[in-house]
Amino acid sequence: MKYFRSFITALNSQAKRTQIAIAAVTMLLGILIVTQLRVHQSATQALQNATESDLTQIVSKLDGEINTLRVEAADLQLQLFKIEQASNNSAEVMTESSKNLNNLKIIAGLTKVYGPGIKALVTDEDATLRAYDMVDIITELRVGGAEAISINGIRIVAATGISETEGTISINQKEVAAPYEVLAIGNPEVIHDALVIPGGIRDKLSSLTGVSLYITKDNEIKINAASPKKLSNK
């Protein structure tokens, strides 16, 4: 109570009031300064307290970390690249080899073949066509890029034999008779040109009596697979 009264009297005196007012503001100032210093320091505390050598150490450590991470990133990138390449390669190899397999199957006559090509009809009214003429026709078709050939429904492959006995032509020991229907799959234009080239197979066949060659282009030619029995016989 005594203190309180003295506080009141102190408040009443002008000089004390001045002092108290200023003290109040300085107290606020103190709070503000401490708060501000704390806020400012918290942001940069770790680095502010560090000495120069500490900072150098921190920087070099961070540099090392960066380098390590860079090396790691490069390694991973290389790995990624390798894996990508490998997967690309294997996919490529797969498609390439399946394409190859298909081509080989076609060449070996294991599969049916559909596609554009030509249909040629060879007439032989006087039986003047010889077996080697037949082989010539096949050769010319192959020169024209024919992928699959059949004569009278018999698939002509590498192992197909063409023979002749007493004027009768046999393919794989199977007699065939005129008119011969020759089917070839490939680029129709190219095959056609290969057959009708001047001095080519058509001119040669035309010189034989009773033999003529009719060529028609067709966009949808079907050639059956070679009969497995014949293949296995070879």
Added chain:
Amino acid sequence: MLPLIGLLAGIALGLVLNIPIPPVYSKYLGIAVLAALDSAIGGLRASLEMKFNDKLFFTGFFSNTLLAAFIVFLGDRLGVDLYLAAVVAFGVRLFQNLALVRRHYFQKRHWE
């Protein structure tokens, strides 16, 4: 004497309270520090000149602080470092007041 005690008490209080303020507002706080310092020195000077008026003192303190805060805010919004205006104004007044306080003490001592 009492102002010095007040300052120490404030520092102690600040350390104890540990008021959390986001770093974004540290600029405002800095200006508030300047305003408080200006008011304190200004009050000291007024008291030495026997012209101290506590109403004037407190209203001056708060209006200065609010205006400074507003200027900082405006500067932030406009993208101009307007808070420098407050810093300069308070700084100039600080030095002026300090000079007058100094002069007052020396003149007083001279008279005695």
